[in-house]
Amino acid sequence: MRDRTREIEDSGFTDHVLVCTNARDSDYAACADAHGDAVYDAVADWLRDRGVFWSPVQLAETTCLGLCSADGTAIAIHPRSRWYSDVTPEDVPELMRAEFGHDADELGLGPDDEPPLGVDDATAD
């Protein structure tokens, strides 16, 4: 086992975006059937367009985040501890701007920082 924390910190890492692309063979909703791959691609494109893809912002597909919905994909962003469900590809630019700023100039917020403005609260339905 190798502890590579320092290496990642030295690379300029600020944020980790996890996009659920989980598929399941059952009647329960899964993000693979709710735009998971397209949302992942939209996040990657947004980060690439601003020159922050992978370093400083890492992006990863993940299995279930516990926010399953048939209406869109789940996203978690750490270490700021933000959690979204029902994300469609069309939602990605607004979500990313709210979290990271228009030009990705608000990277590296912590969990105690103010929540972003401009993104609907998915729990307010």
Ligand code: FES
């Ligand atoms: S399948 Fe994506 S959050 Fe559960």
